[in-house]
Amino acid sequence: MNGGRRVVITGCGVISSLGNTPEELYSRLAAGESAVRIMTSWGTGQAAAPVDLPEDVIRSIPRAKRRFMGRVAVLSALAGRRAADSAGLSEEEIRSERTGCVVGSTMGSTSEMDSSFRTLLTGGGIPEISPMAFFKCASHTTAFNAASLLDICGAVYSPSAACASGLQAAGIGMALISSGMQDVVLCGGADEVTPLVSGCFELMEAHASSGEGQSPDRIARPFDRKRNGLVCGEGAGILVLEEYEHARARGAKILAEIYSYATCRCPGSVSQSDSSSVLRCVRDVYRKADLTPAETDYISAHATSTIQGDRAEAVALRSVFGDSVPVSSLKGHLGHTLAASGTLEIIAVLEMMKHGTLIPTRNLEEVDPECGGLDHVRTLRACPIRRVLKNCFAFGGINSAMLFGKMD
Amino acid sequence: MTREEIVEAVNAAFEEMEIPREELTPEKEFFKDLGLDSLDMVDLMISLQRKFGVQLRQNEEIKKVRTLNDIYEFFVKLDAERNAGAGPEK
Numbered sequence: 300m301n302g303g304r305r306v307v308i309t310g311c312g313v314i315s316s317l318g319n320t321p322e323e324l325y326s327r328l329a330a331g332e333s334a335v336r337i338m339t340s341w342g343t344g345q346a347a348a349p350v351d352l353p354e355d356v357i358r359s360i361p362r363a364k365r366r367f368m369g370r371v372a373v374l375s376a377l378a379g380r381r382a383a384d385s386a387g388l389s390e391e392e393i394r395s396e397r398t399g400c401v402v403g404s405t406m407g408s409t410s411e412m413d414s415s416f417r418t419l420l421t422g423g424g425i426p427e428i429s430p431m432a433f434f435k436c437a438s439h440t441t442a443f444n445a446a447s448l449l450d451i452c453g454a455v456y457s458p459s460a461a462c463a464s465g466l467q468a469a470g471i472g473m474a475l476i477s478s479g480m481q482d483v484v485l486c487g488g489a490d491e492v493t494p495l496v497s498g499c500f501e502l503m504e505a506h507a508s509s510g511e512g513q514s515p516d517r518i519a520r521p522f523d524r525k526r527n528g529l530v531c532g533e534g535a536g537i538l539v540l541e542e543y544e545h546a547r548a549r550g551a552k553i554l555a556e557i558y559s560y561a562t563c564r565c566p567g568s569v570s571q572s573d574s575s576s577v578l579r580c581v582r583d584v585y586r587k588a589d590l591t592p593a594e595t596d597y598i599s600a601h602a603t604s605t606i607q608g609d610r611a612e613a614v615a616l617r618s619v620f621g622d623s624v625p626v627s628s629l630k631g632h633l634g635h636t637l638a639a640s641g642t643l644e645i646i647a648v649l650e651m652m653k654h655g656t657l658i659p660t661r662n663l664e665e666v667d668p669e670c671g672g673l674d675h676v677r678t679l680r681a682c683p684i685r686r687v688l689k690n691c692f693a694f695g696g697i698n699s700a701m702l703f704g705k706m707d
Numbered sequence: 708m709t710r711e712e713i714v715e716a717v718n719a720a721f722e723e724m725e726i727p728r729e730e731l732t733p734e735k736e737f738f739k740d741l742g743l744d745s746l747d748m749v750d751l752m753i754s755l756q757r758k759f760g761v762q763l764r765q766n767e768e769i770k771k772v773r774t775l776n777d778i779y780e781f782f783v784k785l786d787a788e789r790n791a792g793a794g795p796e797k
Contacts, residue, residue: 426756426764427757428753
């Protein structure tokens, strides 16, 4: 499929607000947990879904490498190490020039940017700013720091496409392998959540506001009639992509095959992808895989709980699938983990495949009529899952879609 | 400041870099014995600037230090000059 060498997933690592292993993430999603809470420490009244990361876990990264990492790079590096471990890659295989690393984030560490600018503008100025600030704030901080922790020696790229970054990274990783440039690529996305990040979405009126007396865990409600915006989350999801024969030769456990990846731009707007461009992306990913939509068992929607975004995706999905394929979004549980969302949610789906269970969209109480006509998963559903469509859309008019599933 | 107070403040800056206190003996060289590098030294200088209220980045004397004792002596001398009314080094 897709014309080149076959690409399979042989490992995954996750750091999330609902657990730091795929198994824990799945079990807490299946239990219907939400990580969304009011961030009292921010003093802004904003809700978010943060990762509770114990200090000893952070310090498991040697200081010599950790000193170059802001929070977003720590999330990326920890997930990368877990992914490499789960794939059973030897040190020699990881350090081979045939192994690369592609990890993206919306931007560098926003908490570090915040503190550096405070020092620059209201503190001691440049003489008081650490030389490490560059490495923490750089746009490719998630990629080079994950690669550094693992001593990866191959190609390193860092796509920065906001909420599509993780899926873009997987798409690039797939291309590097199918074209023969690399045999193994760790790829995914990471983002950290700060008042600055949530505030940016508020400025664009894309952030959810809670109603009076509404519990924080009810705020993010993809496809629901009462949705009014997203809640920012954080985390990292890293996949180990590998050329099929390479994986087979070393006896690796194959979790799934990636059939195809497609990406395109919405020409009409940089702030909101429209349904016609989403439709173009979805059709393209099926054409590349030489599969038909009817061969899909589940759609892991982008659906972040924004009014326009969910509607555009629903309209596109309805025109392709009607109500014949189950659809759900995990943003009601996890918030929107931004650059991490694509690969982090793929990791959750890999667990769903293992368990043969679809996780419903949390807080979807009354489907918005404009998001109707789909087979919305409303409760846990037993379902053999063979082929999956994963969507991600991002500011900048970036659309991306990936088809993956069991090997033929 | 007493010499003990100066030693304590300098050692605290090294502890912020996660170097255990038991390793902080006067003869230790930063690069060879404590595993630091030039970027660490810039961070260390920023920390010491804050602790001692002095600008260090353009200071030629501080660039010559190699051991912990060199730093102790630098600040002991600086403190003596301040007390003598010479003011902080520029």
